[in-house]
Amino acid sequence: MAVIIKTPEEIEGIKKANQIIARLYKEILPPHIKPGISTKEIDKIVDDYIRSQGAIPGCIGVPGPYGPFPAATCISVNEVVVHGIPSEKIILKEGDIVSIDTVTILDGFYGDAAITYPVGEIDSETKKLLEVTEKAREIGIEMAVVGNRLGDIGHAIQSFVEKNGFSVVRDYAGHGVGKEMHEDPCVANYGRKGRGIKIEEGMVLAIEPMVNMGSYKIGMLNDGWTVVTRDGKKSAHFEHSIAIVNGKPLVLSKLD
């Protein structure tokens, strides 16, 4: 399938959808990320806020092997890599990390971004995991310039993460985003310099390293959604949607 190049108007629409998530992550959610809150309660805050902005949560109803995704947002605690299902039984405690991955649909355009928060005080190795994963996303974004190729993004992310003693998940990747949640191309978080398709003006990409403290190997729980690390060690996830404008990356999911 071909990569869909967006017009400036479309990029503006995708940005509006992403700005809702940006505000959620920067202003709405942080006061709630505390020991004692359940991931179901967090999901409700996200769902309510998205709808209050005239948008629709994009995760609800996405088909899975044993049924559709049942919530507005994917909430993944500690060793859960991605696609955790919000539950009243999953309650945050001091020292946890919680990854929140939210998709919005506004006027037919998708927003997609993820963040990992610390819950209270976390140990220094876990702090490093969050810092490295967020920095890996920024390093990947910096490589998203006209003239580079997709492999340059993956290679930059992978080498930075591995240099810091962590690993990048292979089985899930970033993607194009626009009038669909997942469009071509697939943006792997590993790769080789100079490989893959060329980055072009008007591309809109979700860049989303998932970084494991231990091995990159993952498994899937019986619910058909929850992705966990095989070794039970922690995993972090940071995602931005970006557009290539004037040859350079413009981050759409960072608060204006």
Ligand code: MF3
């Ligand atoms: N941003 C996630 C992804 O790219 C959203 C998945 S929606 C789901 O995989 F709810 F269906 F998982």
Ligand code: CO
């Ligand atoms: Co995504």
